[in-house]
Amino acid sequence: MKNLKLWEEYTRESLHLSILLTGGIGYIGSHAAASLIEAGYDVVLFDNLSNSDASVHNRLEKITNKKISFVEGDIRDFELISKTLNQYKIEAVMHFAGLKAVGESVQNPLRYYDNNVGGSMSLIRAMQENNIKKIVFSSSATVYGVPQYLPIDESHPLSAINPYGRTKIYIEEILADLAISDPDWKIMSLRYFNPIGAHDSGLIGESPKAVPNNLMPYIIKVAKGELAKVNVYGDDYQTPDGTGVRDYIHVMDLVEGHMAALLFLNNHSGFHAINLGTGNGYSVKEIIDTFSKVTHTKVPYEIVGRRDGDVAISYASVDHAKKLLGWQAKRDLKEMCLSAWKVMSSSK
Template identity: 55%
Template sequence: MPILVTGGTGYIGSHTCVELLENGHDVVVLDNLSNSSLDVLNRIRSLTNKDITFYEGDLLDRDQLEAIFNAHQIDAVIHFAGLKSVGESVQDPNRYYSINLNSTLNLLQVMDQFHVRKMIFSSSATVYSEDNPMPLSESASLQAINPYGRTKLIIEQMLKDHYQANPAWSFVILRYFNPIGAHLSGEMGEDPRGRPNNLMPYITQVAIGKLPELNIFGNDYPTPDGTGVRDYIHVVDLAKGHLQALEKAKETGFFTYNLGTGKGYSVFDVIEAFEKVCGQKIPYRILNRRQGDVPACWANPEKAKKELYWEAKFGLDEMCRDSWLWQMRNPNGYEKTHTFVSDKG
């Protein structure tokens, strides 16, 4: 039976679709393409030599969602869809609460209606309180400091309440740290619309000449070099974590896991590693701290290693290498040079 992947043409979702298809799963994708391209589907099909069923649509469209569940015997849902920019959420919190919460509630209700009771939820390390000691374990205190993180935290609580009301469900909550990198082929990667919000695509666009310099938001944090420290994880490692989560979802229960490497790197660490890969200097300027950012954040991934039998394989140098390969081969990201044919919507 197929896996429904909401937001499956996005950065993490598309890499997860490749892993699912290569491991024998049928995949149905629902995406409104608000931050992605149809060409992603061609890349997935080319890399896997397998077909994928695609619906262009929105989780807020209850009728379409019911039609998808009617047309396919969905076994489980991997839920990526949602708005995801920390900075944007600070500027427009109402939009984030409205879309992220209501779309998830709609999805839950339709899953209930069709007796589909396995969900892998794309959460975030932003749910953790900033006063926790590092590394962060799943039992660390929770208190998101920006609206994006709060939507993730509220959804986690929604799912937990749902499970407590009906213990026949299985929810696997995956708290991502900072995904970077790209598919090893260079055919799939992160392609933000407009000016990037995340560090790595900003660096690669400076290196390729699309942007003049990198903006670094703050160099006065209480970290070794003053810049923010994060746990960067290769997107392919992250995608593979969803395969292991699907195995875990065969059990009923409510499970929460960090997906990270357990290592923290500063902004300057990432710049230095990337410069070695691309063979050029990355010009930058220092700006004020960005509202909603924490000084440092990295994972304790031991629970995922023990219970999901998963751990990250790639290091920072490989993440930079694959990000640069993607950018060089696709200087303008996904371009609409192909047409994906689908009669599904």
Template identity: 55%
Template structure:
């Protein structure tokens, strides 16, 4: 079975490509490399021992996308492609609405034309907004507070309408909490552009000496130590969740949302402590003001994914820190810019 993976050169995409290949699927990757690097796919080839068919294409380009569908017997799509930085979305809302929503509409139009109606969509826990009502259920109110989260919410609604119009569609909406970690080989991992927006890569870059110290936003929340608590999930566990979701949609019709997290919350200081333990490096940090819109507590109820998908996270916070540190220490500057020969266009 051939699976199209949009945005497959990205952080979660590459880890999912590995799990797809391990599970016996053939994959075709489409990525415009606007926020990823071709070398990441070369590393996937090295890890798995398999070549990857990959196209340097923006999925908003309908003609190019149709060409890919016409050349490959695609039976399902895992859709990662899109812009993903919360802060940037506030500065560039029109870009986020244009890119994330229009690309998904184009993808679905082409899927419909080629009668491919199995889709795993990369959504986000940001659709819930800043809520302190935990654990968060899939039925919890959806109230995103930034353009990035709103694009995910809008796309979910588009996909629900699509299923209502044609019950042959089968779609899983995967609402990620906080993906962290890296592949155990240390060959692929999170490679943010510029200053990291997320906690773990920021800590890792402090540890490796690229950044001087970490600023903790708020230490007066009603939590175990005053700092914000989040549900961090190892990226490999998350990737395996996509395999389980894919298996589910192939055998069913309709649309379902699933939280993918551990169901446990870790505070910022607990993450720092765990990282220091596995790395042996002291992480300097300072306490700053709260960020507007940040919730004190945010972690998932994952019982639905466990029941319906037969999936559950296996790796704990120390595994997440250990694998993040292995990747960062091995490749302090992330992926290089060298050209490779594994994709065609």
């Protein structure tokens, strides 16, 4: 359910505002596009399709009943990103583009630093050249590393334990330094916890090209018979059922948080970092059991050894988001599971 008061504000603010979405064909970016267009924003999608499907563009046009501008390109291409910003008279950027597989980042750190940090530098320089100084950045709870206390608030020390997380820290530091150097910049870094779920239309969702790294799309592939079973990494943690606990948030709540962040930046300059989560933790077994119950499917799983770097429990303090943005998550775990299943159960 939408926060109706905030939605009215989104709609009032949206008139004639043109926003570039880097990674706009991807999972979070496409859902943001659908909500932004519904609220009346002009949206331009920019994506290199390295981990996304061009058909999402057509599906977004079907959802919104509008033609949507799409530029295929890489944010490391400074000339192209600068040209796009100028051509479409962009006034703000939502920056979703980036590689995000933790294991892959450990195996190939240079690729992650080049793509995530180098790409962000290219984008920021192009924005500065075109005098565009409003950006909402897609960060991650991985910046916190192993939790020193719970719930994790924005004052928690930053200490990523893998190259992916460190790229997010480095980009945040670049943005924070930029805001100090020029008070005209308006920057929001949103630290996601674990987005799952999909758009109500069933036309877009989380559909990774390769074997999924994230729990929900993996569960769905097992439920569809495409994979044999879900590996549950450890059942001996100090949690209610022994499996790891994470803060899962519905992707539509997440993108509404982005829109609230955009409103906030209208009247606030400088660099700001805010958690986006529910403030609740769900265990791996709880996710599997809830999914099986609400979708009436069987999801075989096997307990295997713990993975290096995994923590027992991680969930957000969401007080800051509620206070500064007037936003909080509304959708429950059942909605997350059902919406995700609606998309992927109908896909080939």
